[in-house]
Amino acid sequence: xxxxxxxxxxxxxxxxxxxxxxxxxxxxxxxxxxxxxxxxxxxxxxxxxxxxxxxxxxxxxxxxxxxxxxxxxxxxxxxxxxxxxxxxxxxxxxxxxxxxxxxxxxxxxxxxxxxxxxxxxxxxxxxxxxxxxxxxxxxxxxxxxxxxxxxxxxxxxxxxxxxxxxxxxxxxxxxxxxxxxxxxxxxxxxxxxxxxxxxxxxxxxxxxxxxxxxxxxxxxxxxxxxxxxxxxxxxxxxxxxx
Amino acid sequence: xxxxxxxxxxxxxxxxxxxxxxxxxxxxxxxxxxxxxxxxxxxxxxxxxxxxxxxxxxxxxxxxxx
Numbered sequence: 001x002x003x004x005x006x007x008x009x010x011x012x013x014x015x016x017x018x019x020x021x022x023x024x025x026x027x028x029x030x031x032x033x034x035x036x037x038x039x040x041x042x043x044x045x046x047x048x049x050x051x052x053x054x055x056x057x058x059x060x061x062x063x064x065x066x067x068x069x070x071x072x073x074x075x076x077x078x079x080x081x082x083x084x085x086x087x088x089x090x091x092x093x094x095x096x097x098x099x100x101x102x103x104x105x106x107x108x109x110x111x112x113x114x115x116x117x118x119x120x121x122x123x124x125x126x127x128x129x130x131x132x133x134x135x136x137x138x139x140x141x142x143x144x145x146x147x148x149x150x151x152x153x154x155x156x157x158x159x160x161x162x163x164x165x166x167x168x169x170x171x172x173x174x175x176x177x178x179x180x181x182x183x184x185x186x187x188x189x190x191x192x193x194x195x196x197x198x199x200x201x202x203x204x205x206x207x208x209x210x211x212x213x214x215x216x217x218x219x220x221x222x223x224x225x226x227x228x229x230x231x232x233x234x235x236x237x238x239x240x241x242x
Numbered sequence: 243x244x245x246x247x248x249x250x251x252x253x254x255x256x257x258x259x260x261x262x263x264x265x266x267x268x269x270x271x272x273x274x275x276x277x278x279x280x281x282x283x284x285x286x287x288x289x290x291x292x293x294x295x296x297x298x299x300x301x302x303x304x305x306x307x308x
Contacts, residue, residue, distance in 0.1 A: 009303055016300040017270075023293060024267035031261050186270055 018194055021186075030076040036068050037084050044088040054095060058115045061092060065121045074132055082130045086137060089126045092119050174207045175214065189215050193229055200236045209236065256285055272297060 043051065043060045051057040096112065096119045126137050136145045182192050193215050199208035212233055216226045259282050266275035276297055279286075283294060 006307075009307055013300060013303040013307065016296050016303070017272075020267050020272070020293065020296055020300065021270065024264040027264040028261070028268055031257075031264070 015194075018191055022195065022198075026073075026076055029073045030078070030081075033072045033076050034081060034084075036064075036072060037081055037088075040064050040069070040088050041084065044091050054115065055111050057095075058111075058118045062114075062118045062121065065118070065125055069125055074129060077129050077132065079133060079135075082126070082133060082135055085126050085129060089119075089122045089137065092122045095119075171207050171210050175211045178208075178211060189219055190224075190229070197232060197236070200233075209233070256282055260286075260290065267293070267297070272300065276301065 040061075042048075043057060043064060051060065096115050123137065130137055134145060136143050178192075178196075182195060193212050196208040196212040196215075199205045200212065212229075216229050216233065220226045259278060263275050263278045263282070266272075266278060279294055279297070283291075286294065
């Protein structure tokens with residue numbers, strides 16, 4: 001068998017393995033996020049005794065958005081999950097519109113100001129999660145809008161941030177977080193570089209670019225052949241520099 | 243026709259198997275994932291079918307590489 005054919009087959013098998021593992025990890029994060037969204041539905045719509053008083057319900061909602069929702073991976077949200085979330089946000093908003101004179105409101109309510117803050121929190125959570133998928137939440141419900149053509153934020157922040165030392169420190173912190181996030185005994189450093197390439201390709205993320213270059217240099221000084229990866233990184237650089 | 247409770251039970255079973263399927267892949271147990279998927283393949287959504295196709299291709303490549 002010609003050796004180049006064999007090498008291609010080995011490389012393809014490596015890439016497929018990496019794709020499968022990476023995608024499976026993402027799907028597992030989605031399963032976890034769906035589980036947490038079901039919990040949010042329970043808190044929002046549930047009739048259980050612990051939420052009979054609206055302020056108890058809102059305390060639980062506040063906890064969910066601050067401590068549970070904030071930790072869910074944005075990239076694993078899909079359309080169905082955004083709709084689940086929007087139903088909850090609408091219901092939360094409707095609790096805040098309760099007529100002050102309604103008898104049950106008098107019995108169950110005492111902190112409307114706090115509740116409105118939670119409703120705002122819920123709304124902004126939904127906005128940020130739906131933007132990734134090209135949706136915008138309006139008073140009439142979810143609306144499909146054209147997704148932004150390029151990732152917003154990163155470039156603007158870069159231009160404003162003139163302190164290069166500070167920026168470098170931020171990049172190191174990002175690298176540490178990513179290493180923790182991607183820490184897996186089965187994953188080689190090359191696997192992490194491939195993951196970072198995905199991030200660069202998807203978002204043009206400069207921090208990922210810096211981290212990939214740093215890992216490749218580390219591998220190079222430890223005797224690994226890194227040229228194909230460096231070449232790919234160079235192509236990304238050229239593309240983003242255009 | 244299935245009652246609502248029966249159909250949600252089936253959906254739960256499917257979701258659980260799909261979760262196990264992805265757990266096995268994430269753990270690198272591709273052959274076990276393949277066995278699990280055989281039962282639920284027909285109910286899978288297109289994105290999951292793509293994963294099945296990648297899994298099948300990987301199996302073939304492994305045969306080819308011996």
